[in-house]
Amino acid sequence: MNKKKIVAAAAAFGVAVSLIAVASPASAEPVANGPVVVGSDTLQDVLNALANGTTISGASVRSQANSLFAASFDATGSVTIQAKSNGPRFGRPNGSSDGVKALSRSIDGAPYTSATPGSPANVTITGQVDIARSSSGAAVNASGELLYIPFGRDALSYAHSGGDNAAFDNIDQATLKGLFECTITQVGGVTVVPVIPQSGSGTRKDFIAKIGATEASVLEVSEGGCVVVGQEHDTSHLADGSVFPANAVTAMSAAQWVAQNTGAGIDRRGAGVKIGSPVAGTSAVTGTGTSMVPNAAFYANTTWGRDTYIVVENARVTVGNAKYDPNLASVVSNAAQKLGNTQSALPGQAGSVKKKFGFLAPSTTTPFRAALAG
Incomplete structure (x- = not known):
């Protein structure tokens, strides 16, 4: 497949927009009269x-x-x-x-x-x-x-479907790099399925950089590697629509994880999927369910905060x-x-x-x- 597209430019100024409630039977999305x-x-x-x-x-x-x-x-x-x-x-x-x-x-x-x-x-x-x-x-x-x-301010961590295997909860930066470069295959004695977000994803670009890898070193299955492609922040299905696999690890925005747990955002969590932390002793979020909030200490981390x-x-x-x-x-x-x-x-x-x-x-x-x- 045509691999990875890198953001060549951009800039962000605060924007707030209102969605005009216009929809036809053919589309649930609006046609704007503004931005x-x-x-x-x-x-x-x-x-x-x-x-x-x-x-x-x-x-x-x-x-x-x-x-x-x-x-x-x-x-x-x-x-x-x-x-x-x-x-x-x-x-x-x-x-x-x-x-x-x-x-x-x-x-x-x-x-x-x-x-x-x-x-x-x-x-x-x-x-x-x-x-x-x-x-x-x-x-x-x-x-x-x-x-x-x-x-x-967001923070980037990872989500996993490793169940109760505690080794999946705290995978350090070096191990994440090895998993996505296919030089490490197991965590806690279990074979891992590394899942990378789709091309064009800023989370994909950030995650690869934060684990110390490069686009060229993260080889997808179609390129002869071990990495499968998902849709960012969706741990229920992969990009091709198949079910998110067991013992998988993928990039996850802490903000998205909070919103999906509290009900503020669209819930795309797969059954039994959890958020982990690459920083020893510092969780990405605190609380559970509707009481979940960001962990400010993790968001402030110079590597994982963004x-x-x-x-x-x-x-x-x-x-x-x-x-x-x-x-x-x-x-x-x-x-x-x-x-x-x-x-x-x-x-x-x-x-x-x-x-x-x-x-x-x-x-x-x-x-x-x-x-x-x-």
Whole structure:
């Protein structure tokens, strides 16, 4: 298979969008009259909540682009999406890299081909995407066309279906590297099935980097290796639809794990699957069920903690620029109910909603610029 796509650019500025409730029998997804949001699976549930409106924080919170509504499209679903009225159908952007690439092609007008299998090739999508969700950052480029706005703090760990085998609960970094490079095959005397998220996933890119491996060293079964492909944060099924195997280990966002356990997000946990920790003595989360919360000590870890982002075109949120869009600038601002808000002291703030979905305040609120994705 055509392997791994690396995020070549991106930047994240806070964005909050409202999902317009328009659907036809042919599609449960909206056509927006405002900003279109695509990309990372890690951020999709919390973005959907902010877009559609939610009371999960104890008050009503809904992010709008002034009087316009926006559509936040899931990373998976139908092969193609139609983002805007009378717009073209194009392949669904699945993952951070794919989302940032779609935003980049919406800006520069070059042909876009999604990483989603079966997607139409080389579709012109100029003006069809306004915001990309990204679970990973990008190389800073002071004159880059993209702006990365810090959204929230996540942490990356792993989930496993190793049952009561305690050895699966604390697999260290070196062992994870060996498992995904196929140089180690067992944990606790049991053969492990390493599962990597799909191409185009920011979690995939981050996990490979954090365990000290490279895209070239993580060989999938189709490439002669031992690694099978999953859909990020889904521990019920693999990418091909088959059941998540026993004794498997896969990358897992701690924020996604919290949201799936508390009911804030879509529950995609397989039976008996648990979250582990590569840091001895420090769990990724604390509590159980609806009382589960992030473990701040794990999120603060310099290896496993990570900031997540919303990405927009810098020119469109820069006052005085000819391309300035007041509606887009509004929805990505740091006002109380907007996507750039990271405060969680009051229930009516977007930051409080993010916390319910397992995100803490990012390590910095300063956005940065980056080049368009290749």
